[in-house]
Amino acid sequence: MKRYLVLARAFLASDLQSDRVVPPSGFTARLTVFAAAAMAFLAVFALALSFAAGRLSDRWSDALAQSATIRVSAPQDQIDRQVTAVMGVLETTPGIASARQLPPEETQALLAPWFGPDLPVETLPIPALIELVEGGSGFDAEGLRLRLQAEAPGAVLDDHDRWRRPLVAAAGRMKTLATGSLLLIGAAMAAMITLAAQAALAANGQVIRVLRLVGARDVYIARAFVRRFTLRAAGGAAVGAALAMIAVALIPAGDDAGGFLTGLSFEGGEWIWPVLLPLMAAGVAFAATRAAALRALKGLM
Amino acid sequence: MIELENVSYGYGSGELLTEMSLKLAPGSFHFLTGPSGAGKTTFLKLLYAELMPSAGQVIAFGNDVRSMTRDDIALLRRRVGVVHQDCQFLDHLSLAENVALPLTVADREIDTRELIELLAWVGLKAQMDSLPPALSGGERQRAALARAVIMAPDVILADEPTGNVDWEMSLKLLTLLVELNRMGKTIVIATHDMNLIRSAKAQVAARVLRIKGRRLHLAGADL
Ligand SMILES: Nc1ncnc2c1ncn2[C@@H]1O[C@H](COP(=O)(O)OP(=O)(O)OP(=O)(O)O)[C@@H](O)[C@H]1O
Ligand SMILES: [Mg+2]
Numbered sequence: 001m002k003r004y005l006v007l008a009r010a011f012l013a014s015d016l017q018s019d020r021v022v023p024p025s026g027f028t029a030r031l032t033v034f035a036a037a038a039m040a041f042l043a044v045f046a047l048a049l050s051f052a053a054g055r056l057s058d059r060w061s062d063a064l065a066q067s068a069t070i071r072v073s074a075p076q077d078q079i080d081r082q083v084t085a086v087m088g089v090l091e092t093t094p095g096i097a098s099a100r101q102l103p104p105e106e107t108q109a110l111l112a113p114w115f116g117p118d119l120p121v122e123t124l125p126i127p128a129l130i131e132l133v134e135g136g137s138g139f140d141a142e143g144l145r146l147r148l149q150a151e152a153p154g155a156v157l158d159d160h161d162r163w164r165r166p167l168v169a170a171a172g173r174m175k176t177l178a179t180g181s182l183l184l185i186g187a188a189m190a191a192m193i194t195l196a197a198q199a200a201l202a203a204n205g206q207v208i209r210v211l212r213l214v215g216a217r218d219v220y221i222a223r224a225f226v227r228r229f230t231l232r233a234a235g236g237a238a239v240g241a242a243l244a245m246i247a248v249a250l251i252p253a254g255d256d257a258g259g260f261l262t263g264l265s266f267e268g269g270e271w272i273w274p275v276l277l278p279l280m281a282a283g284v285a286f287a288a289t290r291a292a293a294l295r296a297l298k299g300l301m
Numbered sequence: 302m303i304e305l306e307n308v309s310y311g312y313g314s315g316e317l318l319t320e321m322s323l324k325l326a327p328g329s330f331h332f333l334t335g336p337s338g339a340g341k342t343t344f345l346k347l348l349y350a351e352l353m354p355s356a357g358q359v360i361a362f363g364n365d366v367r368s369m370t371r372d373d374i375a376l377l378r379r380r381v382g383v384v385h386q387d388c389q390f391l392d393h394l395s396l397a398e399n400v401a402l403p404l405t406v407a408d409r410e411i412d413t414r415e416l417i418e419l420l421a422w423v424g425l426k427a428q429m430d431s432l433p434p435a436l437s438g439g440e441r442q443r444a445a446l447a448r449a450v451i452m453a454p455d456v457i458l459a460d461e462p463t464g465n466v467d468w469e470m471s472l473k474l475l476t477l478l479v480e481l482n483r484m485g486k487t488i489v490i491a492t493h494d495m496n497l498i499r500s501a502k503a504q505v506a507a508r509v510l511r512i513k514g515r516r517l518h519l520a521g522a523d524l
Pocket of ligand 2: 460
């Protein structure tokens with residue numbers, strides 16, 4: 001770690017003279033800065049999308065986990081028998097990971113918003129609630145309804161939250177796509193910087209030849225190019241990422257009901273990622289330019 | 302210092318130089334002559350490993366250049382000062398920066414006082430801040446000589462160092478090279494200027510090599 005810090009310091013502080021040996025190149029410089037800025041801008045949105053999709057998928061999966069309940073309403077003296085019958089049916093239904101009857105306290109907690117905390121649950125004809133946790137590929141709701149009708153006529157399957165199941169899958173897919181986009185953006189940036197570096201190397205063929213003739217080692221020549229492109233990529237990416245972060249922060253926030261669009265933001269520690277983008281851009285530029293430079297130099301004596 | 306053993310070279314279509322052998326002893330002074338296109342520049346390029354022999358061996362400071370890594374070759378060029386026929390400057394750097402370039406790329410400290418002394422020695426102190434395209438042919442050749450010696454190399458190879466200058470300047474450049482030889486440097490000068498060779502022979506014990514019919518000959522006293 002310490003060695004890398006020393007290397008990084010030497011790299012940044014390396015004498016201006018070594019930079020001057022390669023003439024300034026306006027065009028490739030601007031191209032690199034622009035490409036890095038644009039790519040960082042896009043990367044911030046891809047990151048935000050990835051995080052938003054991840055959050056959505058988590059939230060909806062939690063909701064899905066308690067996606068279905070069975071309400072058993074029956075006269076007081078039959079209710080226990082019917083609950084036992086329902087549990088029996090559930091045990092033999094594929095796609096159900098577990099099921100449990102809510103104890104009176106939880107039932108009371110559910111009803112408290114409407115009736116206050118002092119509701120005497122035990123003395124009221126309140127239906128029993130059975131919570132299902134889905135497993136595997138889910139269960140066949142219609143089939144379950146038919147079987148319940150036969151075994152426990154007072155049981156009603158309530159699965160209104162299950163419509164979210166395809167949405168969770170979609171959110172997961174979206175997260176994968178966003179991550180894939182990030183990788184593509186990184187690769188596209190590497191490709192663009194490689195092209196710009198190659199153009200700069202080709203334009204400076206004569207300079208490189210002279211440097212070799214007076215005894216410059218390959219790493220010295222490469223360094224002059226690598227330093228430039230790394231600093232430009234980092235600078236461009238910093239500007240692009242900053243603009244995109246402002247844009248993301250300015251997206252109006254909404255409540256849960258606003259759903260997906262208003263969720264496009266960074267929360268807490270997630271902000272570290274867009275802040276790190278310029279560093280990653282610098283890393284990509286460093287590797288791409290170094291590879292291009294050393295490859296180009298191999299061809300010269 | 303540098304040794305050739307049965308070295309041949311060709312640029313693809315046929316051989317240009319055939320089975321040349323030579324030993325450059327420390328402190329020796331050689332001229333290399335031959336008609337234009339005979340291969341003088343090519344010969345010098347073999348000596349500083351810009352070209353690799355197609356047959357035979359070039360041994361520089363005890364090492365076969367063909368077994369050298371690219372970094373070894375860079376280090377070799379710091380020990381061999383070359384005055385290129387076409388000078389080879391960086392046009393965006395000042396004359397002084399160009400002369401100091403070998404020090405810069407070797408990450409060595411530049412002593413400004415010594416640099417100015419060196420420029421004064423070749424008579425270019427006044428032009429030190431000029432850019433190379435603004436220099437005359439003779440000024441460029443003197444600058445090239447200054448750059449070739451700034452690393453205090455053991456060997457100096459000069460390719461037509463007097464190609465663009467009048468007789469007086471030629472003599473002055475020759476005097477500089479003779480001075481360097483008296484300091485113990487090994488010198489090779491490629492030239493087709495017979496008068497220059499004659500003037501030199503009056504000052505130092507120079508051997509004259511001639512490329513003729515693709516072979517290297519030691520010229521006799523017939524000059
Ligand atoms: N890079 C190259 N590729 C192909 N042929 C070349 C190359 N360099 C030189 N030649 C050819 O090799 C021959 C020798 O060239 P060289 O420059 O060594 O001659 P020279 O003796 O230095 O000539 P001059 O006195 O004019 O400088 C010439 O015929 C030239 O055309
Ligand atoms: Mg020549």
